[in-house]
Amino acid sequence: EPEVTQTPSHQVTQMGQEVILRCVPISNHLYFYWYRQILGQKVEFLVSFYNNEISEKSEIFDDQFSVERPDGSNFTLKIRSTKLEDSAMYFCASSRQGYYGYTFGSGTRLTVV
Amino acid sequence: GESVGLHLPTLSVQEGDNSIINCAYSNSASDYFIWYKQESGKGPQFIIDIRSNMDKRQGQRVTVLLNKTVKHLSLQIAATQPGDSAVYFCAEKETSGSRLTFGEGTQLTVNP
Numbered sequence: 001e002p003e004v005t006q007t008p009s010h011q012v013t014q015m016g017q018e019v020i021l022r023c024v025p026i027s028n029h030l031y032f033y034w035y036r037q038i039l040g041q042k043v044e045f046l047v048s049f050y051n052n053e054i055s056e057k058s059e060i061f062d063d064q065f066s067v068e069r070p071d072g073s074n075f076t077l078k079i080r081s082t083k084l085e086d087s088a089m090y091f092c093a094s095s096r097q098g099y100y101g102y103t104f105g106s107g108t109r110l111t112v113v
Numbered sequence: 114g115e116s117v118g119l120h121l122p123t124l125s126v127q128e129g130d131n132s133i134i135n136c137a138y139s140n141s142a143s144d145y146f147i148w149y150k151q152e153s154g155k156g157p158q159f160i161i162d163i164r165s166n167m168d169k170r171q172g173q174r175v176t177v178l179l180n181k182t183v184k185h186l187s188l189q190i191a192a193t194q195p196g197d198s199a200v201y202f203c204a205e206k207e208t209s210g211s212r213l214t215f216g217e218g219t220q221l222t223v224n225p
Contacts, residue, residue: 004156031211033211033212035213042202042215042216042217042218043157043202043204043213043215044215045212045213045214048210048211048212050211055210055211056210056211056212058212091156091157093156095211102147102159102213103159104149104156104157104158105156106154106155106156107154107155107156
């Protein structure tokens, strides 16, 4: 069964450093997303990406966040200057249509120290 | 066993019993709903979905019920097994846009 792949599974970074989280969506999917989940809390939407541009973003997704699809397979989330409160699980997802077949990856646990 | 969503985030049942997990949503513009299962350290895993033009949908051992009048969604799991132990989230999507809004989650524990 096709799956969304995320790397690394765990990243530890110092406050103020830049991090890039990587995702390989399912190959025939057109919509890409990032969500985050702070420990013990619900999953929160960050951003959606379609046709090489951001289609929707939440209030969490401020200027320190950016997304990119640098080639035909990868989808990345960059956090420019990490803060302690950025510590969370970050999930990448992709879907073939806007809602159908929404599939999540296993996540990257980001720990900011 | 049955949960009441936000006010009872844990549900403990005996193996073989049926489980009912509830979810209240607030956005009347939502037209698509999904139940996800999340095991420890993993991403949300799709269980079943339902569109707003339906009130019931069945899968293998799972049934989702949608009551748009009171904005309520439930997930029924038949013959619950230890492997069903996980956190269950409902998620909703508005007619416009593609973001999912997740509920708080319910921890289901199945006792052997």
